[in-house]
Amino acid sequence: MTAIVSAENLTVSFDDFLALDNVSIDVAPGESFGLVGESGSGKSTLLRAIAGLSPVTDGRITLDGKPLDVKYRDKAFYRQVQMVFQDPYGSLHPRQTVDRLLQEPLAIHGVADAERRILRALDEVGLGSSFRFRYSHQLSGGQRQRIAIARALIIEPQIMLLDEPTSALDASVQAEVLNLLEQVRRDRKLTYIMVSHDLGVVTHMCERLAVMKNGKVVERLSSSDLVAGRLSEDYTKNLMVASKGFVRDVAV
Amino acid sequence: MSTMLTVDDLRVSFPTRTGLIEAVRGVSFTLGRERLGIVGESGSGKSQTGRAIMGLTPAHAKISANKLNFDGIDLLTAPAKTRRALRGSRIAMILQDPKYSLNPVMSIGRQIVETLRTHESVSRREARDRAIAMLEAVQIRDAARVFDLHPHEVSGGMGQRAMIAMMLIAGPELLVADEPTSALDVTVQLEVLGILDKLVSERGMGLIFISHDLRLVSSFCDRVIVMYAGKIVEELAASDLGNAKHPYTQGLLNCMPTLGTNRHPLPVLDRQLEWAL
Numbered sequence: 305m306t307a308i309v310s311a312e313n314l315t316v317s318f319d320d321f322l323a324l325d326n327v328s329i330d331v332a333p334g335e336s337f338g339l340v341g342e343s344g345s346g347k348s349t350l351l352r353a354i355a356g357l358s359p360v361t362d363g364r365i366t367l368d369g370k371p372l373d374v375k376y377r378d379k380a381f382y383r384q385v386q387m388v389f390q391d392p393y394g395s396l397h398p399r400q401t402v403d404r405l406l407q408e409p410l411a412i413h414g415v416a417d418a419e420r421r422i423l424r425a426l427d428e429v430g431l432g433s434s435f436r437f438r439y440s441h442q443l444s445g446g447q448r449q450r451i452a453i454a455r456a457l458i459i460e461p462q463i464m465l466l467d468e469p470t471s472a473l474d475a476s477v478q479a480e481v482l483n484l485l486e487q488v489r490r491d492r493k494l495t496y497i498m499v500s501h502d503l504g505v506v507t508h509m510c511e512r513l514a515v516m517k518n519g520k521v522v523e524r525l526s527s528s529d530l531v532a533g534r535l536s537e538d539y540t541k542n543l544m545v546a547s548k549g550f551v552r553d554v555a556v
Numbered sequence: 557m558s559t560m561l562t563v564d565d566l567r568v569s570f571p572t573r574t575g576l577i578e579a580v581r582g583v584s585f586t587l588g589r590e591r592l593g594i595v596g597e598s599g600s601g602k603s604q605t606g607r608a609i610m611g612l613t614p615a616h617a618k619i620s621a622n623k624l625n626f627d628g629i630d631l632l633t634a635p636a637k638t639r640r641a642l643r644g645s646r647i648a649m650i651l652q653d654p655k656y657s658l659n660p661v662m663s664i665g666r667q668i669v670e671t672l673r674t675h676e677s678v679s680r681r682e683a684r685d686r687a688i689a690m691l692e693a694v695q696i697r698d699a700a701r702v703f704d705l706h707p708h709e710v711s712g713g714m715g716q717r718a719m720i721a722m723m724l725i726a727g728p729e730l731l732v733a734d735e736p737t738s739a740l741d742v743t744v745q746l747e748v749l750g751i752l753d754k755l756v757s758e759r760g761m762g763l764i765f766i767s768h769d770l771r772l773v774s775s776f777c778d779r780v781i782v783m784y785a786g787k788i789v790e791e792l793a794a795s796d797l798g799n800a801k802h803p804y805t806q807g808l809l810n811c812m813p814t815l816g817t818n819r820h821p822l823p824v825l826d827r828q829l830e831w832a833l
Contacts, residue, residue, distance in 0.1 A: 507815055
């Protein structure tokens, strides 16, 4: 398999705390790859390390076979890799209109034809042009997350890093956003790396996933293995039980 | 089963610059010593219903009801002093996020003791012993150590347990839990729910469990009320969830991706205008 993104023996430490401990993953082009684990397991740190937002102390990351500088990412990298964050309330500038929010990546990358692209991006995420001159506080959580997705998509990246894109949303809105993400992935043949603590969401969206615990990958499996219960680690089994909802007898 | 709380035609509205926003529009239900779930999307009025029962509706909001009655006390006309005495001792509320709802500059133990000593006259020593016993009851190991910690020094799950301890220490008869586990990890979520479930059944409390997760609520509660746009659209026994009639309830049930079902795209809610009427 030729991986489009791969992390090799990646280590991230904050002082003497190891947030990522020798982690390796390979993601194939066009694949949707999931990272699962509880809080503090390092799944978000791994995603941020790939995006260049975490201080990598050791190991390397390759994109399309070429190793990346661990400290500095150039514009070409961000043209190819974009990220959507967990909290749509925190990731949009409160004093910029949707129009300006979407202009910014185009201006940074010197993309011409802004007018048409903004309209198309809004259309693609299911918000009409009537949303173009609104501020983020005039939008609901689901609409904000759509804007965040539009902002990532507008410069036509190949890889999207999704950090819990729906965990701040209501169940009904979550379904809409997940459908949107699947739709654009199909249309544009994107590669996704998606972090979530919800096994239901990850198995729905991803073909393969890695289960993380305490900064290490404890298990790698395919979604169909997970659904069929072919698990080797107790930790994954616990996550499975937890995802099935509250059962009176099991609890305490 | 005796009725503890009666809510009849409760309405909460907020005057704003652009007109009156009606958050709760005529909600009626009764509660005995049972677990009642209130489910709905954001903005459906479920939290405002809980807050109205607690008496935490903001002062500028308008609140009215034919009846809002807790154990013979009319909550709407009760003087502030009576409501203060009720709040915390007989009716308690657990909030969503322990990060924001615990006092960051007070140790956990002091916050629990504060609740207890507000409502009962007990000596410092006894208050401390009871707080530690309560922390143990919510399955915090090494409760004496946690007693002296500040909220930032404990994890989210531990903070939420400390909040449950704080709310239960005065022995309330009615507990309103507003999304008590939404901010927690899935694995921790179940532990916290298990603790809550055990304490509620041991102490014979009434519980109102507010959440947007219909499946979670139905696995936890005896009865579920489904709210949409400030109104109750359906009320059903939790075991009867499969037979939900209202399309909104069915939509909420179906839109969650679950293990082992392969549905692409996921069914989404097709909101009908007449649901909100």
